[in-house]
Amino acid sequence: MASQVLLQALFSPIQCPPSKLCFTSSCTASTFGSRNLPLISTSISRRCSPLIAKPSFVVRADSNSDAVSASDNVDENPEASDNVDEVPETEGEQILDSASEVEESKPPRQTRVKLGDVMGILHKRAIAASDEVRTTPDLRTGDIVEIRLEVPENKRRLSIYKGIVISRQNAGIHTTIRVRRIIAGTGVEIVFPIYSPNIKEIKVVKHRKVRQARLYYLKDKLPRFSTFK
């Protein structure tokens, strides 16, 4: 069971950058027994050997000095060819053997950002920046919520919107919630981007137990199910 888990953990991030691969393999190598290591390294070598032709990875390093010089090779090659189409995946085998030495001897290594991760990183950074200004609580469908919104044109006091969250659309920085309420006899649904700088405060007042993710059925039900004082 454990070996199966280990195999899956090592096989799934094969497409990841070599830095990620070395860290995951190093942490798993340190936790599991050494008798698992020979099994996994051979299976990875069988899978990865048709891809590479880099002579620097053929030599296995057991001693500390060899690991340092080999890891220098490991560092230079990804710097030069990180954006090359095929990622050299055999670094995994070598780093399995000298995992702990690689980590300790090369801490200030700059991990190159892959272009495929940039969008995720941008969204995370934008959300972190918005969290510094104002923390956003965890909003779920069914929360009865009160939102204080500043309208830049008016510069009056903040407008207050209260209602039940009927849906949440996750889109990174533009994650939105739809809030429904009966105002002056008519049902009103407003969409708020929860990380917007115009929203000054979001407060969860109550929570109603619901069994759907989107409460669109409230549009057809009686108005009293959508009224909130």
Added chain:
Amino acid sequence: MSIISSPFSISIPCSNSSSSSSLSFSTSFSAQFVKLQQHQRKRGGAMVVKMSLEAGVGVMGTKLGMMSFFQPNGEVVPVTVVGFKEGNIVTQIKTDATDGYNAVQVGYRRVRDRKLTKPEMGHLEKAGAIPMRHLQEFRLQSVDGFEPNQRLVFDELFNEGDLVDVSGTTIGKGFQGGIKRHNFKRGPMSHGSKSHRQLGSIGAGTTPGRVYKGKKMPGRMGGTNRKTRKLKIVKIDKDLNVIMIKGALPGKPGNLLRIAPAKIVGKNIPKN
């Protein structure tokens, strides 16, 4: 006569007839030599340059995706995120004396040297540059200040708030009909109509007795080179090596883009 240039064409100056000009259309090579010079021979054999002048040197980038950007005043702007692979190195400087026009040739996207042919590798080694896949030229009025193997850094060339022109290959839509391709209106769906999405009439009667050339008809749509003009740069992120441009850009994420300063009449279009 007008010459339609496809993005994957390289013209070889033909020496057989001096009065006619012709382009050889070739399929894409392993290195996409886009936007290189298209020459035309005039009567008597003199060369005429067809590429238009740019307002300044530009860079090449990769479209990464789109997201929303909250501006400081609270306004939300849809932005396209453009990333930069290793490249944007000057590979050749063309001057009036040597080539008949002034241009800067820029390479993009480092590849393994096995992926390029030996002539391409030799061309890049002459500049001392790394092996790169794409080469594009930016025709300028003056090429001072550029040297071979000079790295073009996008945050020196562009600032936030600048207007840029971005061109790239659009999304291919395949063989499409008149309605999608040329915004034709469809016929009625009921009331006995037998024509819903057809072209309708394609010409007059006995005079002229033929269909005009260039009549809008179904055909392949998309997959062409298009330029979107006057887009604002919203943000430049130096540590991620990323530019955020307001609006949408041609192609899907992963597409090659050519970003140049916007050519605005009266401001920076060079007078020739």
